[in-house]
Amino acid sequence: MGEIVSKQTSNLLLKCLIVDDEPIAIKGVANFINQLDFLEVADTCTSAMKATEILKTKDIDLMFLDINMPMLSGLEFLQSLDKSPLTILTTAYSEHALEGFRLNVVDYLVKPLEFQRFFQAANKALSIFQSRLILQNSKDGADADMYIRQGDTFQRIIWQDILFVEGMQNYLKLHFKEKTFIIHQTMTSLEEMLPKDAFFRIHQSYLINTHKIDAISGGRVFIDGKQLPISRYRKEALLKAVVYIKLISK
Structure with a gap:
């Protein structure tokens, strides 16, 4: 068994931004990202202000965002964005989980991060990104090719059939x-x-x-x-x- 993906999404690479005021935490997230072939570290920064500049100049698909940061918290930063990339919150505290999901974040990871939970959250982000892309392709009249993912293989189908x-x-x-x-x-x-x-x-x-x-x-x-x-x-x-x-x- 598997799920449907499109021809355009079968080899996706999500560009990631890591925002955390702790360099050690950034290194840890980057290390996890490097273990997954569908994620890539596009940039890192230690403040929400710097993250704002990066989002204006780079195409970011997925943001790993720490909540507890000086000057402007991750949640305040997320609320300030007119359009945000897919976001996974990272924090040492769990009391902001409900507010995070109200802002439509993909997932909420509690530090210290465990790879199993990270992997689960990353796959959830990939699935959402694929779904959005397929929907956009359909609206734009893109090719009718889709693929059914079954384990590590992809079975080509045509939706008209x-x-x-x-x-x-x-x-x-x-x-x-x-x-x-x-x-x-x-x-x-x-x-x-x-x-x-x-x-x-x-x-x-x-x-x-x-x-x-x-x-x-x-x-x-x-x-x-x-x-x-x-x-x-x-x-x-x-x-x-x-x-x-x-x-x-x-």
């Missing part, structure tokens, strides 16, 4: 005409990645490619010989979506 997606308890089944793939991903996150003018959520457990519909009858959608249930709250919206798609396809 997906018939429908079936939600199971902890994973999704991607149904194609002659094969099925299983991935660890939420239905909501996958729905955000795929073009909204082609995919429609007909039920809590089913996301369909509307271009593959053979028929709609009663409370059922028929795709490639399969009968899929339509939520009674979604049927009217589906019919409107299908009519719209037919109109713009002419």
